[in-house]
Amino acid sequence: MTPTTTPDLQIRGEVLSAGDPGFDETAAIWDGRHGQRPALIARCLGAADVRRAIRYARQNNLEISVRCGGHNPNDYAINDGGIVLDLRLMNSVQVDPVARRARVAGGALAGDVVREAAEFGLVPVTGMLPAIGFCGIALNGGEGFFSHRYGMVCDSIVGATLVTADGELIRCSPDERPELLWGMRGAGPNFGVVTEIEIALYDLPDSVLAGMITWTPTPEQLPGFLASLLSTLQATSDDLYPVMIIGTDETGAAYVAVALCHIGAADEAEAEITTIRAMATATDDTIARAPYLDAVNALNVDIDEAAGFVDGLCRRWTDYELTGSSETFGAVVAANIDRLLTDPELPASISLVVEGKHLNNTLGTPAKHRDGPAVMIEAGWRGTEHTARFTAVTDDMNAALRAGGVISSVSGNIHSISDVTSDIVVENYGPETYQRLAELKAAYDPENIFHLNYNIEPAGPKASNRLPEEDTK
């Protein structure tokens, strides 16, 4: 790449200013609601570029966004009039097959890590979509097909290298700044720009049983069907990661789909899928045994279609923990099914997604580990003029689910929530964990330079005195 020079910012990568060819495409993020336009995009190639860009931003008092995959349902990866540190050119993944670890550069995508590890018979814990930023998911929590067996994505982080707000390049690991490593596992973007994380990898099964099965129950069948499906999915083993997608088609008829991946032994997988298949006659069934990469690629096409994951639509996602019985879930969701929609003309869709099961927090990381499945409402539509309408519809649906005893009042996975406020951040981490993170934030970013994230406000000025000695700078 030809070194690019602006009057002030010189980096090895590329600097784009508003108006440059390719600027708008490079600035675009997955959620099309926001329409913000930064002044500069620094497409960094390494830690030196990151340092220079941070220094430049601070000297010129510019807002800083850090961009990996750009798939967060908030607008953190973009800002108005500031600078975006776009890390996507830093996408190397280096697998150590003996140590069963990978060093993942700050801008690599989930699909990059999965493909590289698969070559060595290994797999990372990561989310389902290959286009999600790996650091974007790992540093904020994250879960996917291997999470019930191996934990959340952040649980696999064993080290990180980052550039701090004052431009220092530092590392954390179990032996070096262990408190910072703890913070990286769920609140990472608060402490600096991560140029590389090191993660644990796991055995890649020879093949998996995966795909999507879809039913179209009648209105009379719907409450009972939803109740038994939820109970059946909750009773499956930790080798099965299920995602239930409930929606209505353009005629208003309900459909219920389950996208799943079973990572366990073939006979156990067959037995579990047979139980699910036996629930009712499916209208579509793509579940088949295949090598993992083929299976997830095919499954992502199915999920994209069922959940309307088109890039650039306006989005509003909410996420709460399931409460109450399966019968309550079936009855209340069926009674509110008319609030879901598919409108191919606008286009727009609102679907209800029930993801995963419980998540154990064996390492005590900051990321919220749920006691039960996540109940998400995923709305997508074209045209910012419809934002108020779709926001109101998702809020009304959540109010109906809460009044019916289906969801908790506390938000679920923070990495899948739009319109996050500071109250939601405190609530999500919980007061004790938040306070511990605030002390860490005060030690590494006391001026809150990195605040376009699930932001932790720095604790008072003496906070760094309370950090373990090896963590203080």
Ligand SMILES: Cc1cc2nc3c(=O)[nH]c(=O)nc-3n(C[C@H](O)[C@H](O)[C@H](O)COP(=O)(O)OP(=O)(O)OC[C@H]3O[C@@H](n4cnc5c(N)ncnc54)[C@H](O)[C@@H]3O)c2cc1C
């Ligand atoms: C279609 C879709 C499917 C999804 N599927 C799943 C799923 O299966 N499982 C799941 O758990 N989540 C899923 N998510 C949620 C997603 O994982 C999170 O929103 C994640 O934060 C997105 O990361 P990103 O890098 O793509 O986004 P970005 O917006 O680029 O980054 C997200 C946040 O992390 C910060 N960040 C990113 N990289 C760095 C870095 N190197 N250093 C410092 N800060 C950094 C950014 O500044 C920002 O605050 C999905 C989201 C979408 C839109």
